[in-house]
Amino acid sequence: MSESIDLRQLEQDLGGRYQIVRELGRGAFGTVFLAREIALHRLVAIKALHRERVVSAEERERFTREARTIGQLSHPGIVPLLTFGETPAVLYMVMPYVGGESLATVLRDSRRLDPDDARRILIEIADAVAYAHGQGVLHRDIKPENVLLESPPPGDDAPPRVRLIDFGVAAFPMRDRGAGATYDTWGTPNFMAPEQALGEPELDPRSELYSIGVLGYLLLTGQLPFDSTKPSARLVQQRSEPAVPLARRAPGAPADLVTTIDRCLAFEPERRWVNARELRNALMRGLDATVPTVSLARQALRGRRPVRRTNRSRSTLVSESISAVHFTGLANDARFSFRRLRKTPGFTAAMILTLATGIGATTVVFSLFEALVLRAPALPNPGSLVVLEERHNDGHSMEMGATSFAYERYLAYAAALPTVFTGLVGQTIRDFSLRSGTDVRTVGGLVTSGNYFEVLGIRPALGRFYTGSQDSAGGAEPVVVIGYDFWQRELRGDRGVLGRSIVLDSRPMTIIGVAPRGFHGAFAGIYAFDAWVPVAAYRQSPRATPASSPRPIGVVVFGRLRPGLSAEQAHVALRVAFPRIPMRNPSSHVLDAWVEPLHALTPDSRGATAGFMTMLLAIACVVLFIAATNTAGMLLARATILRREIATRLAVGATRLRLVQQLVVESLILCALAGAIALLITTWSVRVFNAMPSPMPWALELNFSVNMRVFLFAALAVLGAGLLAGLAPAFHATRVDLAAAMKEGGMQSTVPRARLRSAFVVAQIVLSVTLLTVAALFVRSLQRALTIDPGFDAAGVVAGSLDLRPHGYDDKRLVTLLNGLLVRHSGRPEIESASFAADPPPSR
Missing domain, CATH: 1.10.510.10 (Transferase(Phosphotransferase) domain 1)
Incomplete structure (x- = not known):
């Protein structure tokens, strides 16, 4: 501008919105004026480009760039931009007037x-x-x-x-x-x-x-x-x-x-x-x-x-x-990451679905592992419940993988160890024949000692439980406690069911109580039991005379340790007690007796189940690792696109650790979103598993669920996958040569990143091929197992089972009945031949 400035003309060029007060300063490119903004009655500083420079496109671009720069900055130590204007005659920017003086x-x-x-x-x-x-x-x-x-x-x-x-x-x-x-x-x-x-x-x-x-x-x-x-x-x-x-x-x-x-x-x-x-x-x-x-x-x-x-x-x-x-902590990193992820919805969705597959598979398997292996029985103080075991010189009978004791031996142990256990319980699993009118069906149940419910410390949903008095002389009562699901399913939740009589194995039993919802027993509690009957009443044969002796029965024994006693101390006490308890067979001797923690799974199935579920969980973790490495490869590929942005932030003072934190937060957000989807998949999956029919002859009550333990595992999987997918790409993406990166099209880190991407690809291929090989071997083994020749032609063979001993049949009457059934069915035209055996050979 010239030395003499026409302020009135400048006010007109500014649209009449400002009243120029005086000139504040002049530089090589423009002049700064103190002005009053008429509409808002405030003082402002107006910087206007010199008139002779307005005609220069380069000067106009430089001035516009300065306005754009200030407009993007918001800091108490930088004078902000209020507005920017451009007319054919003047180019200007308006800023707050700062009263004071320059440092110069x-x-x-x-x-x-x-x-x-x-x-x-x-x-x-x-x-x-x-x-x-x-x-x-x-x-x-x-x-x-x-x-x-x-x-x-x-x-x-x-x-x-x-x-x-x-x-x-x-x-x-x-x-x-x-x-x-x-x-x-x-x-x-x-x-x-x-x-x-x-x-x-x-x-x-x-x-x-x-x-x-x-x-x-x-x-x-x-x-x-x-x-x-x-x-x-x-x-x-x-x-x-x-x-x-x-x-x-x-x-x-x-x-x-x-x-x-x-x-x-x-x-x-x-x-x-x-x-x-x-x-x-x-x-x-x-x-x-x-x-x-x-x-x-x-x-x-x-x-x-x-x-x-x-x-x-x-x-x-x-x-x-x-x-x-x-x-600029985690909250700012999260907001920035969400904005960047929203800009690439397809890429983001691909990574989330990839991670959700791995996290979901791992969480589903862990929910099964937790229910079958880790979960303790839903009972008061389950840690003090233990199962009693013995080892004999000539072997010993087993029931559901645990030692089976003669009922009299169980009573002797209970009488000998009152200082070790608050109570010892005997139980055995039975398939009861339930007759209601002309309808006869089988229900699963337990025959237990009288103190069963007292030792477990639970309360009935309705009525009462039988007690330890059942085991005393003359105390046996023909009573039964029914399961909550049986009560709801078969009796429609009728609260007047107490005192009603049902027939179990030809024995009239009076219903005295209903077990609480969700209770299916302690030992072998995964089975859906519908009835509990005291041993003393069940041992009496329905066809027995008053002089008849009780029928022999074997039971699994478990108990609750007294407070402060450990399993090792119980072992010492058992080693002192078992020599004093005589055996039914004089040639049989007990070599050792000990206790083991009680679990919902029986000992014979717990080891195999734990091993199988551990293998499944390991395979699922490999799937998660593959998903994480796949995501890491995608993040590394995107980091190549973002290398100029990363180099800029490093160049202007951001630390490498700060950028690594932001990139890892982004990967954690991806994994968190995938984890939410995985939890939905897990919730749906466990509902499907719970609704599936039991593959075994007995009804099962596995009760898979997404509880706090499963949720914490999912959170740990999210964190692990996030770190695995994010750390390596973050460290490699921030390892840049600033001098090369600041040049257009710099390729300073192509070789290291190509090597890392190759490592991710190789890892995915190796693990995928390993999983496919294991799956193929598993399928092949299953096919071979299904095609094993049993040594006989099983085509057209139909088998049935019959147990009449609980109904009062002795061996002589049972053989007579079976021979009669054999003759009757052999003469039928649709039956070529018939036979019976204690244990028929398996067809597969």
Whole structure:
């Protein structure tokens, strides 16, 4: 613009919205005016491009770039942009008016500043610069003229607020080249870093730290560290460090402040501070509690209220305030990750479905493993319940994988060990023949000692339980406790069922109670039992005379240890007791007796089930590993696309650990979303498993569910998969050569990443081939098992079972009945031949 400016014409060019008050300053590109915004009655600063430069497309682009830069920055230490306008006659931007003076004016008046004031100003400049670097912006012209000291309101004793202005020559490394991002030199020579003065295009935020160091030297001494006016001579001075050391020119300055500024002035960028944030933290560490320093962020949050003294150090206050403005923790990482994932819905969906498959398969298998192997019986204090075992010299009878004791031997153990067990229980599984009118069907149940329910410590849903008095002489009563599901299914939940009689194995039994919902016994509790009958009543034959002796019966024995006793102590007591209890067979001797923890699965099935489920769980974990490595490969492939963004963030001061954290958070979010889907799959799967019919002759009550243990396992699977899928790609993606990455199309890490991707692919192929091979071998083994020749022709063979002993039949009557049935069926035309046996051979 010319020396004489027509302010009225300028007001018209601005659309009549502003009243120009006066000129505040003039630079090479534009002029800054103090104006009053008419509509809002506020003072503003208007920066307008010189009229002779408006016609230049390059100048207009540079001015627009500055406005765009300021518009994207929001920090208390940077004067914000209110609006930007463009007309054929004028190009302008409007910013808040900052009352006060520039740092250059302060230095002209006082030449040098108190070290405490200098430290405060440098901290707030470094804070603002660190924020700008975090946004990918390099100021490139940090000098006293571009630092404003805003005066506090009247009555406010806070120090002036530091505000950074003039982003006219700012650059955006990696985002776009910006004005002068070629070998042109921009900035103020006396404040340029050596590499900036040489016009190097590889922009580095450490160049800004050099400028801050020059500014700090000037604040403490009132002089520049290098006084040569020729660029070549100045470069020689810069290489040899300041002509006069700062410690000599400012002898009263704190040693830590001098050391911090000297490090900023290092000729090689590698010797300077890593980034502006590190410089700011170094300056804050030297704060003294008596220094009246209030950080920029603290002042902004307080609204410039008077500073209140506290007993805490000012360094703590500054640290807390900056953390309030610049905290970029997990919450910010999560929001950023969600935004980035939403931009690529197809890619995101593919990764989530891949992970959901692995996590879902693993969680489903673990829910089965937990129900069958890990889950304790749903009883009070299940840890004190143990199963009694014996080992004989001639072998011994077993029931459901546990030692079967003669009922009399069980009673002897119960009488001999009252100090070890609060109670010992005998039980045996029976398939009862239930007759109701003319309808006869089989129900599963238990024949137990009278103290069965007392030892387990449960309460009936209806009525009462039988007690230990059943085992005393003359105490046997023909009573039965029915299961809750049987009560609901067969008797429709009729509460008047108590006292009703049902016939079990030809024995009339009176219903006295209903077991609680979900109770299916302790030992072998996975079976859906419908009835519990006391041993004393069941041993009486329905066809017996009063003089008849009770029918022999074998029982599995379990009990509850007394508080404070361990299984080892019980073992010692049993070794003392078993020699004193005589055996029915004199030639049989007990070699040892011990106890084992009670589980819902029987001992004979628990080991095999645990082994099989462990194998399934291991296979599912391999599937999860394959899914995680597949996702890691996809994340690594995307990291190649994002390498320029990653290099930018590293270049402007972000630490590698910070970027790794953000990338890992993104992978954890993917796994968390996949985990939510996996839990839905697991919930649906366990419902299907619970509804499936039992593959065994007995009804099962497995009660698979998604409980807290399954949920925690799913969370652990999510965390493990997230770390596995995210850590390796994150570390490789952040291992970049900044100099090469900042060049267009740089391929600095192609070979390492290609190797890592190849490793992921090889791992997936090896594991997939292994799983397919195992599956093929399993299918082949199953096919062979189904085609094994049993040694006879099983085609057309029909088998049935019949047990009449519980109904009072002795061996003679039973053989007579079976022979009669054999003759009767052999004469039927559809039957070629018939036979009977105690244990028919299996067909498969």
